[in-house]
Amino acid sequence: MPELNGNLLVAQSGGPTSVINASVAGVIVEAGHHECIEEILGGQNGILGILNEELIDLGDEKARTIEGLKYTPAAALGTCRYKIDFKKKPEKAAKDMDRLFEVFQAHNIRYFFYAGGNDSQDTAHKIHLEAVKRGYEMRVMGVPKTIDNDLPATDHCPGYGSVVKYNCATVQEIGLDVGSMATDDGSCCIVEVMGRAAGWIAAGTVLAKQGHAANPPHIILLPEIALNEEAFLNLVKDTIAAYKYCIVVVGEGLKNTAGEEIGADKSRLDAFGHPVLSGAADALAQIVQGKLNLKTRTVKLGYAQRAAAHFASQTDADEAFACGAAAVKAAVNGQSGFMPKIVRTSSQPYRWAIELEPLENIANVEHFIPRDWISENGFLPNEKFVEYAAPLVVGEVKVPMINGLPQYVSLTRSPVEKTLPPRG
Amino acid sequence: MPELNGNLLVAQSGGPTSVINASVAGVIVEAGHHECIEEILGGQNGILGILNEELIDLGDEKARTIEGLKYTPAAALGTCRYKIDFKKKPEKAAKDMDRLFEVFQAHNIRYFFYAGGNDSQDTAHKIHLEAVKRGYEMRVMGVPKTIDNDLPATDHCPGYGSVVKYNCATVQEIGLDVGSMATDDGSCCIVEVMGRAAGWIAAGTVLAKQGHAANPPHIILLPEIALNEEAFLNLVKDTIAAYKYCIVVVGEGLKNTAGEEIGADKSRLDAFGHPVLSGAADALAQIVQGKLNLKTRTVKLGYAQRAAAHFASQTDADEAFACGAAAVKAAVNGQSGFMPKIVRTSSQPYRWAIELEPLENIANVEHFIPRDWISENGFLPNEKFVEYAAPLVVGEVKVPMINGLPQYVSLTRSPVEKTLPPRG
DSSP states (O other), X not given: OOOOOEEEEXXXXXXXXXXXXXXHHHHHHXXXXXXXXXXXXXXXXXXXXXXXXXEEEGGGXXXXXXXXXXXXXXXXXXXXXXXXXXXXXXXXXXXXXXXXXHHHHHTTEEEXXXXXSHHHHHHHHHHHHHHHHHTOOOEEEEEEOXXXXXXXXXXXXXXXXXXXHHHHHHHHHHHHHHHHHOOTTOEEEEEEEOOTTOOHHHHHGGGGGTTOTTSSOSEEEOTTSOOOHHHHHHHHHHHXXXXXXXXXXXXXXXXXXXXXXXXXXXXXXXXXXSEEEOOHHHHHHHHHHHHHOOOEEXXXXXXXXXXXXXXXXXXXXXXXXXXXXXXXXXXXTTOOSEEEXXXXXXXXXXXXXXXXXXXXXXXXXXXXXXXXXXXXXXXXXXXXXXXXXXXXXXXXXXXXXXXXEEOOOOOOOOBOOOOSOOOO | OOOOOEEEEEEEOSSOOSSHHHHHHHHXXXXXXXXTEEEEEEETTHHHHHHTTOEEEGGGSOHHHHHHTTXXXXXXXXXXXXXXXXXXXXXXXXXXXXXXXXXXXXXXXXXXXXXXXXXXXXXXXHHXXXXXXXXXXXXXEEEEOOTTOXXXXXXXXXXXXXXXXXXXXXXXXXXXXXXXXXXXXXXXXXXXXXXXXXXXXXXXXXXXXXXXXXSSOSEEEOTTSOOOHHHHHHHHXXXXXXXXXXXXXXXXXXXXXXXXXXXXXXXXXXXXXXXXXXXXXXXXXXXXHHHHOOOEEEEEOTHHHHTOGGGOBHHHHHHHHHHHHHHHXXXXXXXXXXXXXXXXXXXXXXXEEEEEEEGGGTTTOOOOOOGGGBOTTSSSBOHHHHHHHGGGGOSBOOOOEETTEEOOOOOOOOBOOOOSOOOO
16 A cells, blocks of 8 residues: 555544543544654534634644643534434535535545544545545544444443443442431432433443442433333332432433333423423432432433543543554555454453454444343343443543642644635 | 540531541541540431430541541431421420430530531530530530531631532533534533522632633522523523533522522422422523523532542541541530631631631521622622632542542441430
8 A cells, every 4th residue: 555645634523522532632643653644634623614624733732732632521623413414415415525525635635534423433434435436545534432332343432431430430429428318218319321322321330339239329220221110119119128228320311111211201391382301310200209209319410421531531541542543553554444443352351452443334333232231120230241341440540730620721723724715 | 624534426417528527537536636535436327316326436447447538428427417406396306405415424425526517506506505504514516517618607618619629620521511512503501509598619610710701611690699581691692602602500599589499390290299300400491492592401410519529629628627626626625515617817828727616606697608709790709709719629639449430438337335215
């Protein structure tokens, strides 16, 4: 494969994580080692910014800032939810694709890296195919990123270990708090976590138990398993009888037996005619408080969990960086249309390697928890899941503190001069 | 004052904090230095456990466990919401008081320390008065504890600095996350924090701005100031126009101009006839999303914030320990009926000392944010508040980690043999 000289473009897409910037740092640092890569550019707000020719010169950033990306949460380049919709809007998608290649050509982009989840891997795949079709020499790589951990082929996804680590500490702490207040009346606390239709994040909190049945969380409700309300309420009662308190973790996408999301209450509209925002935890709290007459409180961590870099996993940050760096190495070696994936070679001690997976195997495939990693009654992941998840939370990312608060970095975002007419 | 020989009893009351155990450690460690203190006992679940003669022998705990209390959140002795209601139930209160002194006498309790908020200081005060009245020689001290920071006389309360530190990091992180996703449509995130009727916790998140107007939080809604909905919505609009995103922090006790709590929606009942649990953030989100048609998400940190020892303030933990130790020193020196308070001698550099305040000045007095510490429009604390709060979050408590998760301690709770008939 002949050496390909030209510029590099990296962009981020979808919901941020604590370590998606570490992947960008991996791309930038590795790119600096290869003379064939001339300028290192960033696309602002993902594909949307590239369509608008909003590029920034990452070569202008200080080395200290790039180093700081390793511990700075959220998407330093900006991200977007914009999707090139090849299925439903093929004409618009074709126009977007034309525009993307105008931008690539205008800035001599020969290396393109897109960090994101399922949709973004699909976009990267389509761009790779289009480059081949057009005979435009370019190396396109996806970089895995999602707290939801629902990408196939990879053992797990960068971003997942950190959200699990933070959520576990939070559940341990809430458990101590609620447990210390528990008197004979009992009390229940329901913690809602993210993950959409996949239960990986909710399941991850099982590590907080640290092998002791008495430790919280006592019940984990996974979106993969429809809520059996009666069995759930009986288990809450049994837990209260045993420990005087009960900590429940619920994945936001939990469904009832009719397949409807528990948290989306369509039966109630607010003053403006919109459905009442209830959320899975609040909906469950009403059931528990109403049917068991048990004091019940809720916690909804929301965006806090995926951005909690002050308690991120070093293992996760290392892997995120390695995925970014591996994508560059592979591209420089002539590969295109792949995503670096994490391959586990051993759980105890934990060992991993990076290999490449063709993007066509990733795009739009969702990966759920195997049923045999969940206890028979469906209310807790089992020891197979624990063996899987435990290594991913190890190590603490060190964040510099000034006056007691984290000092995250931000890019100066020095703009690259536009050379094209505005997007039509 | 003659030396008083006898046993010591310490108990915790009300909602836990990240550092209430540090105060108990301060009591235990200091007590170990005084020969007049014979046994060191703990009351389980506050006054309720003492009434039930549920005492534990803290002398049986390992030194390492006592050391671990300095970084372990929640109430290691257990806590309660039980209140001796002298006003509304004077007969029951008198009976409770008789029982307490039976327990004190049965176990030769001559030193009693009660860590808690307003109600608990009132209880400690009543016990002090009763001991004097009965001629039962005993030294009674309150130990300040409340995340709400609403005790009078003391500069601030142990527990407050840690909740502010964690909430600030969380707001910084959520701000980076939401800001990085912000495109022209704009987006809003509303973070609900604790503090009941007092806005100290909500106000504390102003430190996350680190002096930059563009940094989140952009708006802080304090329970001290009735919500002006129109002015609030205009400010959200202006913020979106300036930064494309808006982070709002709301104290859970925020009220409307009619004096009703925003979060307690009495107009809607659930299937069981209970009021819908909505919460201030969700109620505001409906207003923002409905009236501004702006994508709005909520975060409700709940118990997570007051138990977040993985990111507690070392300053706070040091002060909590010092308050416990100071209470013992004062008691050994013959004082009774006081609470150690934190006196600030300088803000820059931050210097503090412990003095004593008579319990009668503390009990049932609530302390709110001075109006002149809040900006004219009421939507942000000003530089006077920042000067006050900034030193309280400095330093990070070191928590031992095993396999990436905090290793908090728990007491073995070796029970003291009961000698009394059960409580009538």
